[in-house]
Amino acid sequence: MTGPLRGIRVIELDAIGPVPFCGMLLADMGAEVIRIDRARSGSRIGRLARVCGRGKRSIAIDLKDEEGRGLLLRLAATADVLIEGLRPGVAERLGIGPEQVAAVNPRLVYGRMTGWGQDGPMAPMAGHDINYIGLIGALHAIGDESPVPPLNLVGDYGGGALYLALGVMAALLERATSGIGQVIDAAMVDGAASLMTPTYQLAAMGLWTDARNSNLLDGRAPFYRAYETADGGYMAVGAIEPQFYAELLELLGLDAEQLPSQMDRSGWSETQEKIAAAFFSEPRRHWESVFAGSDACTTPILSLEEAPAHDHNQARQVFSAGTDGSDPAPAPRFSRSSGETATAAPRPGADTAALLGELGVDSAGCARLAAAGVVMVGQA
Secondary structure: OOOOOOOOEEEEEOOOOHHHHHHHHHHHOOOEEEEEEEOOOOOOOOHHHHOOOOOEEEEEEOOOOHHHHHHHHHHHOOOOEEEEOOOOOHHHHHOOOHHHHHHHOOOOEEEEEEOOOOOOOOOOOOOOHHHHHHHOOOHHHOEOOOEOOOOOHHHHHHHHHHHHHHHHHHHHHHHHHHOOOOEEEEEHHHHHHHHOHHHHHHHHOOOOOOOOOOOOOOOOOOOEEEEEOOOOOEEEEEOOOHHHHHHHHHHHOOOHHHOOOOOOHHHHHHHHHHHHHHHOOOOHHHHHHHHOOOOOOEEEOOOOOOHHHOHHHHHHOOEEEEOOEEEEOOOOOOOOOOOOOOOOOOOOOOOHHHHHHHOOOOHHHHHHHHHOOOEEOOOO
16 A cells, blocks of 8 residues: 555444545555454445445454454554444443453554444434434525435535544544554534534624525525526536626626625525526536636536546546446545555455454464354455
8 A cells, every 4th residue: 555644554343434434535545444344144245345445455253253352352453543333332342442452452543433422312322414414503504495415425424534534643643642542532413513613603703694595605695506507407606706706797698787786685586586597598518618717616517427527527537437437536635645546345354364364363264263153254
């Protein structure tokens, strides 16, 4: 592996959502990420195993088995980071909690990813992205008549995986001074609330209202919203600054003198109708050509199928060829230590034999463990 995290070994316990996404980000930056898959029923075999699995290795272990837990602790003794997404207390009951792992490796950074956090009245409850962002005000602010989930980007990946990755990096940096690891309590409610800091501060200043579709950045302003084109496509308009707004109107063929002033909220509905009518008069491709190279902050809204083929994305290589088509390429980019093209996601247990060999378990020992169901040896 190459990249700025070259030499860092990460153990990722089998999970869905933010934990494997965080592991993928670390692998993209050069870390060696070993995914612990389940040796028995519940293994994510097939297509699901490839979600956020690029650049990783897989060993399948039954963590409910005492010998299996011993194998995990032996792996943890060689690692720098362990990340898990179990409910509070589950890792401890399995015998692989922070204290048990610290006993074999006090330098290890132990990252815990949950929705509600390790404590608090809701900590034991199940939940998903929509629940976490609903509790901290983000979901309320998105939509028109009713809240609209922004996929699972805000809770799972923005407030969850990215904050866990940030915590891991910060803890590794601190370890260089202290010489010991620590536990990271990364909760999606905490991270999503942190992402909402600017909005809460604007509200405290009287510059944001609690009513949906009534603010500058929530789709109410005619210069910051999506508009349908004649062919059913859409254009994204973000012309907030006066000079950008003036260019928007000019390229649409609208006379600014015949419209309310840009920040006159009482005239926003009228302005929106005029802009909408203009966009609806021509297909999206026409408007793409009109706004190409302009400062009107107006761009096409592309589908998942269209985005990888866009000229800018092609020039920047924003997407790379993946095993099932196109994958977004690793980000951010580094001037000296960019990582290699990530390997395809492994099937569960694909690296079981190799990793056991690194722990000193010979082929006969591997066969015995597999026959006992302690590990699973999968296909590469």
